[in-house]
Amino acid sequence: MRSILPILTVLCAILVIWYGAAMKLNAAWTYDQAARAGTDPTFVDVINDTMAQERPVLPPPHQVAKGLWEGLTAQAITSKRSLVWHGWVTLSATLLGFAVGAGLGTALAIGIVHNRAMDLSVMPWAIASQTVPILAIAPMVIVVLASLGITGIVPKAIISAYLSFFPVLVGMVKGLRSPDGMQLDLLRTYNASTAATLWKLRLPSSMPYLFASLKVAIAASLVGTIVGELPAGATAGLGARLLSGSYYGQTVQIWSALFAAAGLAAALVVIVTLVERLVLRRMGVAR
Amino acid sequence: MTWFWGAILFWLAALAFNIRTARRHGGERWAQMLIPALFGVTVLVLWEGMVRGLDVPSVILPAPSAIWDRITLSLPTLWEDFRQTILKGALSGYVIGCGAAILTAILVDRFPFLQRGLLPVGNFVAALPIVGIAPILVMWFGFDWQSKAAVVVVMVFFPVLVNTVAGLAATDRMQRDQMATWSASYGQSLLKLRLPAAMPFIFNGLKIATTLALIGAIVAEFFGSPIRGMGFRISTSVGQLALDMVWAEIAVAALAGSAFYGLVALIEKSVTFWHPSQRGRG
Numbered sequence: 001m002r003s004i005l006p007i008l009t010v011l012c013a014i015l016v017i018w019y020g021a022a023m024k025l026n027a028a029w030t031y032d033q034a035a036r037a038g039t040d041p042t043f044v045d046v047i048n049d050t051m052a053q054e055r056p057v058l059p060p061p062h063q064v065a066k067g068l069w070e071g072l073t074a075q076a077i078t079s080k081r082s083l084v085w086h087g088w089v090t091l092s093a094t095l096l097g098f099a100v101g102a103g104l105g106t107a108l109a110i111g112i113v114h115n116r117a118m119d120l121s122v123m124p125w126a127i128a129s130q131t132v133p134i135l136a137i138a139p140m141v142i143v144v145l146a147s148l149g150i151t152g153i154v155p156k157a158i159i160s161a162y163l164s165f166f167p168v169l170v171g172m173v174k175g176l177r178s179p180d181g182m183q184l185d186l187l188r189t190y191n192a193s194t195a196a197t198l199w200k201l202r203l204p205s206s207m208p209y210l211f212a213s214l215k216v217a218i219a220a221s222l223v224g225t226i227v228g229e230l231p232a233g234a235t236a237g238l239g240a241r242l243l244s245g246s247y248y249g250q251t252v253q254i255w256s257a258l259f260a261a262a263g264l265a266a267a268l269v270v271i272v273t274l275v276e277r278l279v280l281r282r283m284g285v286a287r
Numbered sequence: 288m289t290w291f292w293g294a295i296l297f298w299l300a301a302l303a304f305n306i307r308t309a310r311r312h313g314g315e316r317w318a319q320m321l322i323p324a325l326f327g328v329t330v331l332v333l334w335e336g337m338v339r340g341l342d343v344p345s346v347i348l349p350a351p352s353a354i355w356d357r358i359t360l361s362l363p364t365l366w367e368d369f370r371q372t373i374l375k376g377a378l379s380g381y382v383i384g385c386g387a388a389i390l391t392a393i394l395v396d397r398f399p400f401l402q403r404g405l406l407p408v409g410n411f412v413a414a415l416p417i418v419g420i421a422p423i424l425v426m427w428f429g430f431d432w433q434s435k436a437a438v439v440v441v442m443v444f445f446p447v448l449v450n451t452v453a454g455l456a457a458t459d460r461m462q463r464d465q466m467a468t469w470s471a472s473y474g475q476s477l478l479k480l481r482l483p484a485a486m487p488f489i490f491n492g493l494k495i496a497t498t499l500a501l502i503g504a505i506v507a508e509f510f511g512s513p514i515r516g517m518g519f520r521i522s523t524s525v526g527q528l529a530l531d532m533v534w535a536e537i538a539v540a541a542l543a544g545s546a547f548y549g550l551v552a553l554i555e556k557s558v559t560f561w562h563p564s565q566r567g568r569g
Contacts, residue, residue, distance in 0.1 A: 003403040003404065003407065005404075006400050006401065006402075006403040006404030006405075007403075007404045007407055007408060008404075009400070009404050010401070010404035010405050010408050011408065014408075057426075057427065116309040116310065116313050117302075117305045117306040117308075117309035117310070117322070119309075120305070120309050120313060120318070120319060120322040120323065121305055121309075121322050121323050121325070121326035122323075122326065123323075124323040125323060125326065125327065128545060130498065131497065131498055131544045131545045131547075131548035131549075132498070132540065132541040132544045132545065133498060133501035133502045133505055133540050133541075133544050134502075135418075135502045135505070135506055136501075136502070136505045136506075136517070136518070136521055136536070136537055136540050137533075137537055139509070139521060139522050139525045140521070140525050140530065140533045140534075140537075143525045143526075143528075144346075144347055144348070144530070147346060147347065147528075148347065215414070219414045219415075219416070222416055223416045223418060226416050226418070226419060227418060227506055227509075230506075230509050230510075238419075242419055242422050243422070243510070245422065246422030246423075246425065246426065246510055246511070249426070251423070251426070254422055254423055255423070257419070258419045258420065258423075261415075261416050261419050262415045262416065262419075265414055265415050265416055266411065266414070266415070269414050
């Protein structure tokens with residue numbers, strides 16, 4: 001709690017810098033217009049104008065807030081101009097992809113921990129794949145699946161599943177291996193089966209690792225979905241909102257979509273953190 | 288059908304070999320290199336066999352051999368795209384972004400107040416979908432590589448910042464007291480104790496940033512670029528259903544990403560040779 005004041009200070013500093021930058025960047029347009037109209041604006045006029053342009057180079061914070069607020073509340077949530085609707089389109093694909101990716105990652109991690117051949121053959125590739133810019137294949141996945149007749153939520157969910165798969169896999173392999181020799185030996189003296197060891201020792205002790213990687217994974221899968229919405233004339237979702245904003249120079253629209261996406265990412269990470277805290281407390285490993 | 292069954296047969300043979308080798312020689316070094324390599328080859332063989340055996344049209348999935356042909360045929364194009372995206376966009380953005388982040392972290396480190404404020408904000412921002420600012424920066428800096436470098440700067444800044452700040456806090460009381468008894472100035476203790484101690488953390492951030500830099504540079508090109516660049520080539524080739532070209536670019540991106548990461552890891556190895564995670568290996 002004692003860090004509230006510093007955080008607020010930093011946020012205020014960001015706002016001040018933002019306003020300053022908005023004035024400076026937008027002033028060029030104001031002077032341009034004034035020169036065309038043949039008027040000579042005073043400094044106050046310039047400041048007032050930079051705060052309320054229709055297509056500013058950098059919209060000042062209050063314009064973004066207004067755009068965000070209008071996007072969230074001013075339309076019916078089924079309207080194509082509502083950010084709630086676009087956000088839902090993105091969120092549903094993200095959640096589907098995240099569930100599939102995290103499930104597959106966990107399953108493969110269990111396989112890797114129990115099978116030496118799988119460990120040796122798959123693990124190096126899983127780690128190497130972290131260094132590859134996977135997002136680059138997003139447009140191809142969308143188009144190829146569209147040509148196979150699969151459109152809508154599934155292609156985006158595949159990209160987001162792919163992105164959330166690897167963090168969960170790597171984290172879970174580490175987590176399932178985290179019980180030490182003594183604990184494993186104890187279960188062996190109980191004559192516990194592999195399944196029982198997995199269920200009663202390995203899975204519970206992997207929980208902290210699982211949640212750490214789930215936080216990375218859910219942020220990654222949201223990015224995956226947004227990038228999946230960019231190519232090939234997608235019309236729905238926050239990514240499509242970004243793209244159409246950039247085509248038509250609607251900067252306020254871009255910034256509000258961006259902040260909607262940021263809010264969504266923050267909410268998702270917070271939810272995972274809350275679940276983590278709840279689970280870890282129930283299991284008695286809370287910090 | 289020969290292709291199809293041949294691939295299946297190869298897969299089964301490789302699988303049996305891998306299982307046997309893993310069981311008998313799993314701890315030995317040659318086996319740890321051979322098994323993943325054989326796995327990779329098997330995936331390629333299966334891919335080739337499936338595509339040929341099942342007559343998959345090349346607009347859905349081109350065979351690895353077709354992709355290889357495309358790579359060898361269009362080397363000049365690939366090189367031009369590589370230069371535009373990786374060398375100009377990603378690399379310059381990476382250097383600027385990481386440099387700025389490390390300098391900011393050193394500045395922030397002098398003021399605990401700023402540190403307490405900036406760290407949570409930085410952590411928060413690092414989790415956000417920052418690629419989203421690509422359209423804005425493309426609008427500001429134009430279509431050429433400068434806008435891609437700007438996207439990369441913003442993308443790599445926060446992970447490196449957070450890691451460096453954490454690293455600068457990694458020295459313990461005793462070590463700092465030691466420097467104080469030698470009456471070391473701030474600059475001396477920064478250069479001789481705290482920066483070296485922070486290196487493992489900094490390199491962790493730098494390694495995360497390599498992938499982010501490539502992603503940033505490629506995705507930013509989807510929002511507008513001159514008629515070269517890997518992101519541009521990928522999005523236009525997808526539009527023309529020239530999927531072999533797309534896969535060729537992806538192969539180049541994967542290779543560049545691994546090489547970039549490997550380079551940073553090599554530098555890390557020579558800089559942090561004293562760290563327990565580096566000692567006793569190789």
